[in-house]
Amino acid sequence: MLLKMHLPPLDVAVYPIVTMAHGRYGGPVRPASSSPNSPDFSNIQKLIRNIFRSSRLSVQQVERLQGRLHQVYFLRMTDGSALVLKCPPQLNTRLLRHEQRGLETEAKVLELIKPYTQVPVPQCVKHDPQGGSLGSPYIILSHIPGTRLSDVAPYLSASERTVVDHALGAYIRSITSLAAPSFGMMHRVSAGTGSTSWREAFVSLLESALRDAEDMLVTMPYNSIRYHILRHGPMLDQVTEARLVPINAGQPENVLLDEGTRQVYGLLGFSDVVWGDPLMAGVFMDASEAFYQGYGEYPVRERNARVRQLIYAVYRAVVAVVTHYYRPRFASEELDARRSLTWALNQLSQV
Template identity: 30%
Template sequence: MAAAPPERSVLSLLNGISPRLSVQELEVVPSARLQRLYNVKVTEGPSLLLALPPPTVMRLLRSEKSSIGSEAAVLKWLSAVAREKRTSPASGSKETLGRTTGDSSTSERTTHSLSGYLPILVRHESTGGGLATEYNLSRPSRGVAVSALSRPLTHRERRIVDFQVGQLLRRISTQVSPTRRFGIAADVLSVPPSVVHNPARRLEGGLHESRGAESWRVAFHNLMEAILRDGEDLTIMLNYSTIRRHFYRFEHLLDAVTEPRLVVLDAGEDSNTLVIRPGDGINRSQAKLISVRKTSGSPERVGIRSEDERAVESDDEDEGEEEYTISKGQIEVTGLRQWSNCIFGDPLLASVFSKRPRPSQDFWRGFDKPIPGDEREPTLIEDTPNAHIRLLLYECYHAVVSLVGEFYRPQNDGGKRELAARKHLGGVLARLEELDDSGGQRRRRMSGEMSPAKRPRSGEDEDDSDD
């Protein structure tokens, strides 16, 4: 008997969820992650998004397991936090605003709340046994991924989107672990291992049983070791000893991160950022006004950039001071496609901070600008003088993830991405090598200067002259 087509299997699953669910159309949604996504159009009510785990034949990294359960746990937690804020006396005005306009998600996006950017989890199920079933059914945020737009962003649209993405990442970063522990969301929020993918333990000696770690140093070390062991499992050629050596040189700097903030690792990526562009078939019912003004470099990012990177900033400042607004008729960031790749730790671990070119000035203005209600936390990045060194460790981690991922799931054009990842990793390791153990730049010898090892010992010249 031939295997049922994917669409038929999905329809059968949906019918099992609710026989009264009348599916009008089923559409495959491109996914930046490994989940299989389907847009479910129903005869009554808004469309739904069905998320299924990757096929069982797909080889996964240790950090990629339990993505369905992790996403469900994060959304449930964030929704509970939002409900608490709405019911508190201080937030009564915001709740009234949502009821008055009739569009709570849009009005909440104009406040400090993150709830306006969240999908609504309708149902999550994880059932083992002979027919293991695992899925998330949600009402997604409106919009389309930036990477899937029919027309690329214009220069002005890119600046607007970058600013709003910076603001969204700031909103995400203000959320702190409910247990005050560090680590991947699956560990901290006690998500059971996936019933579909084995082995059940994500990493030998991992942090699931302890529900995370007490320090960011331990949590990030666990992350780094997980991806290095993934590479060692397939005997991938990497500078394992060099990577570990640099981690041990600078691991003490990770202890400066004391707040386990929520980090969506792929937040800000074009493939995971949803936008509404007027004229693309999605109407808006509420105008939004945000002022964006060019300012000098904020203190939050001064310590993050190296000297060379800060010198490049001048290219972006040549446009002069400008102010523009995001109002009705402008493009708007509405949320993320997926919330499955989450960790509690340093906000700088988000992949957007490790990309080349670096985040734009508009992104930084959005990330640096306090959102109404969070003025008590003007700075989200801890220990800014050493943040650039932590960022090098994070760049190293992301480069290794990209490189190892190409071997776990080979693709036709994977060779180019592998070479790019190796080049990026080599550059990061070279920059780490330029730092001494205290984090300062190693002194470079002038051309023709003799190495200290070859210099004559004190007194040798005098002895020679006496002869």
């Protein structure tokens, strides 16, 4: 079922939710950071008391969690519940153009998904773009306990993985059933300045990533990339309705499983989302038969859809390569991204 969203309900106010998930965090415990733009315990405590307007509900412990971009904190409350606080990256972190509004995007996306679908995503408890007592933008999310699929995937039986993939397909279908009147990044569509065509919106996204690469003098086949996207651009015009596309949701590191049942318990990773073609989501690349059964259709069997999927593979590879230059992690990540880029361009050249 396709659920048509009428904007701007994307800018509705967010009110505190006092029911929060219980459970333990399975990751490593880290002390709260003391860097200049990191919140300290007293400010976090004051923030929570102001949100819930209660002196009895307070923060008992703060743990810094591993985050690839944003500063993420696990807050254990005195009543036994838990929250997750997400703040902007460190001041010395260089962001790509599409990453500038990650916190805002995540808050708005969760506000859409939660009431209109049955997808197990965190509840956005509070979003403050001004920062209040913290002095910088933040979002507070309910905590979903569980184990990341990326950590346990090698230990799942074939039947357990089939159940997981089927559930992911169904959840992604629910998310991509949400539609908007225009294409593009979340903040643009929310402001009524989205694009009228998917081709225009996608090319803008790709050019932003290529300009990020050019700013860092990254060696990349720019001419080849632009040539193939221009040549196959008309394929993008066949996407006539803007759907909610979670580019990274559904990836193994963003899927939480129940430790006992090994079933999908939560989905994360909604800071990079656009209104466009569902096939742009990375989870579709090399998806299993069980995933498509859960999704309810097999769109990549169509030639046009396969070409669009290759175009999106180029975009994701470009972003991965550029991200490595902005925030280096492992050399293997850049090599893998460059292999993916070369493969996708070669495939497009044969179409």
